[in-house]
Amino acid sequence: MLSGGDQSVERIVPRSGFTMTLTLAAAAAMAFLAVFVAAVAGGADRLADAWEDSLTGTATVRAPVALGDGDALAQALGQVLDQTPGIETRRRIGTDEQAALLSPWFGDEIPLDLLNLPVLIEVTLTDEGPDAEELTDRLRAVSPEAVYDDHGQWQAPVQAAASRLRLLALTSLLVIGLITAAVLALAANASLAANGRIIDVLRLVGASDRFITRLFVRRFAVRAAAGAAIGSLIGLLAVLAVPAPDAATGAPGVGFSGAGWSWPFIVPVLAAIIAYGATRAAAARRLRDIS
Amino acid sequence: MIELEDVSVSYGDRPVFGDVSLNLPQGSFHFLTGPSGAGKTTLLRLCYLARRPDRGRVSLFGEPAAALDRDGVSALRRRVGVVHQDCQFVDHLSVAENVLLPVMVSGGDVAAAEADMKDLLSWVGLDHAAERLPTELSGGERQRAALARAVILSPDVILADEPTGNVDWEMSLRIIGLLVELNKLGKTILCATHDLSLIRQVKSRTSARVLRLRSGALELAGSDL
Structure with a gap:
């Protein structure tokens, strides 16, 4: 007739009904969004890192040169750089490489023999880096118009943009988290309101507040966790389905890396905790109104 | 078992009854009657602590209800069986x-x-x-x-609020008969009903006493029933 004590107690709160479906669907939808936004935020963070990395730790030495004197000047400048503390490596950007940089503007048929291309040396810096002023003086002793460019003029705006990008990603995650909490709280309230008669009957037959709260909290926390797990899985599949970025661009794509992979597992747990708290609060409010 | 002492209840400005006292000893059988709106259900609600009186004292099994917290109310309700009207x-x-x-x-x-x-x-x-x-x-x-x-x-006490409200005469007699059986087992019964003919029919077979709520007061009905 009855399938056992605990299972009978579990049946007191209906397993189906629109509020149960609402909780499941709301948790799934919000978890999907949370996982996807976390993946986008991870991508944004890596993009910001890439921007900063591309400008920090490197510098360029540029010196105009008369036709045909490039190699000798590059060698002289290289000797200065080799003797400078804070310079880790140096590499001359050759004529072909410079032509490739210019080709988007001038096409592939650049008459290199007619152009007076400067000597360009890309250097990587140690963490401390060189004394820029002193290095510039020494380079100008070799070539009076030599320029040491530590990319400082680009770093500030790129770092500001990267910082804003990270802030935007974090804000998006926070907003999704708050909306998830609000939606689950609304679902819990709607369910408690829809099941108000059950709560009344339980009180009338002698149920304690703790018993009633536990019944609803358990049901909704489990339901929210199940919905969030489904949503997280779909979110994870959606993230994996996003095409990888073109390797040539080096741009990081949408996705997780490192500890970021824990998001799809954390979201259902967070949803259950939020549903637990929201249902407890809603049950306490409802029980306050009945004797 | 249940004792109400000088209790008064009102809904907003409308008093339902005032300074009502009631004592239900163990093993007693009481009918509670009165016209619709006289406060029969309200009085029963006081007895199973679904409502607190505006004034006066309610005790269940010797424990003053005013001193009970919500868990205490739950525990006492498990000692009182209630048949609700709905x-x-x-x-x-x-x-x-x-x-x-x-x-x-x-x-x-x-x-x-x-x-x-x-x-x-x-x-x-x-x-x-x-x-x-x-x-x-x-x-x-x-x-x-x-x-x-x-x-x-x-439970030691059974409260029934119009248990025959929506049933035919035969079924009414059957339900009241069940209450009489419980009373014979030593249970304390308080049964609210507006059906005087039912009370007359059953009263001759039991030692039930009849309480009447009228004009905000509770009185023991006698031969005028």
């Missing part, structure tokens, strides 16, 4: 599960109580309806199922 079932649970509800909420052994539940359903003539939903029962069947639920924990 039965108060959980509609998605079967009749059997509804009857076992007090066992479930009290943390009792549900499996062990199933035999009692079957006996009770058989006693009220509903052994065929255990797996049905309350919404599938007739008015009389619902009241009898509510009575079975009220006594599943073997």
